[in-house]
Amino acid sequence: MFAPGPRDPRFSVSNITIHRDVRHITNSRLRLACAVLTRKFVPTQSPSEEIDAAMNSSSGRAGAFRGRLRRWFQRAPLTFALFSLANTAAWARSDGDPISPTNIFAPVSTPAHSIYRLSIFELEILGAIFVVVFSLLAYAVVNFRERKHHDEVEPPQIYGSDQMELAWTVLPVLIVVVLFLSTAQVIHRVQDARAPEGTIQVTAVAHQFWWEYRYPQYGFVAANELHVPVSDPNHPTPTYIHLLSADVDHSFWVPRLAGKTDLIPNHPNNMWIDPHETGIFLGQCAQFCGTQHAKMLLRVYVQSREDFDQWVHGQQQQSAPANADVVAGGALFISKACFACHTVSGTIAAGKVGPDLTHVMSRDTIGSGSVPNTPDNLRKWVRDPASFKPGTLMPAQDLTDQELGQIVAYLMTLH
DSSP: OOOOOTTOTTOOEETTEEOOOGGGOOOHHHHHHHHHHTGGGOTTSOHHHHHHHHHHTTTTHHHHHHHHHHHHHHHHHHHHHHHHHHHHHHHOOOTTSOOOTTOTTSOOSHHHHHHHHHHHHHHHHHHHHHHHHHHHHHHHHHHTOOOSSOOOOOOOOOOOOHHHHHHHHHHHHHHHHHHHHHHHHHHHHHHTOOOOTTOEEEEEEEETTEEEEEETTTTEEEESEEEEEOOOSSSOOOEEEEEEESSSOEEEEOTTTOOOEEEBTTBOEEEEEOOSSOEEEEEEEOSOOSTTGGGOEEEEEEEOHHHHHHHHHHHTSOOOOOSHHHHHHHHHHHHTTGGGTOBOTTSSOBOOSSOOOTTGGGSSEETTTTEEOOHHHHHHHHHOGGGTSTTOSSOOOOOOHHHHHHHHHHHTTOO
16 A cells, blocks of 8 residues: 655554645646545534635635525525516506506406416416425525534435325426316316307418408408407307418417417318407417518407408498599509409409408508508508518519509509
8 A cells, every 4th residue: 555755744644544745736627536535534614614715725616616606695585575576567557557468367258368377377376386496405505505503413414205296296297287287277168168159150261461251151361450340249150260371380469369370281170269359469470480580460450240250341332433533543453464463353353362442441551560551651552662671572563653643643542
């Protein structure tokens, strides 16, 4: 066995005890390891003093990290309290504050209510788990923290507990089963609901980057703005939406009315809504579908039954040009090949590539909600759609100012 000479200050042999001075070890990590491994053989320093000395001598990085870690645990309760307070303030809303049109916590339709209740139920379970785990962690950190004056007696070591292992195996399984069954119940209630008598049928076709709405019961087509009647909870009259895609994957999502439902090419899908309040509810294509995905907006107009019937009657009418400028604009609309992409009922324009323009001026926006539908914006849109919506598939039109004015004048008669 190797034994250094008696003059070597790093080693000495006394019976079978080896005393090592870690200060002579140049490698900081090795110094720390030696200090930890040999601390119960060195009677001159307490274990905490040895580790502190070794860590402080290793360029200060380990000691600084240890200090930051200790300070973080000291501040954790305050941080958690401030976080909880901020979330409580965010959730609180007085009756006078306006509700965001995309607020998932303010449902106004049966499918959205079902999803909301499920979300709150799961948040309560997950919140309870978080409180229990964080409390146990805080208790362990505070109660078993390193103290300045503590004995060197090693605490009792427990290797395995059948009760504990059974608890942390069975409880998570039960939680997962409860969450699965509650979610499956909501999915069944929403997706398998039967359509009652008087249901409105709408076919929604997603295009890059706009929406087409077909009303087969009434015999007309609209674009970008979906109109539905309000539903009486005592006598529900829901709106069933048949979802199709003309090109790539899209997703129909109006948070206050229903959950997300995908529109997949060659794979029809279905959803339904029964709004209990009138108003305008906003949504978004929730599946990335190209460069203008962010501007593929959804606008759902929930109207009283009388207003909805009046809107339907207006959509079933045909607009007739009144003066010479309007007639000239209609002729330009045909000669410039606009009819190849757009439909105007009562004319030879029967294109299916772009939105139906039969009643374009009855809409509040153009470009699928990109900008308000005003004469000035309409003029800019016809001249260069990319100025509002870069990446749109409609090309810029090479028109003189006179031709542009005549076409815009014609479009403004299409109410």
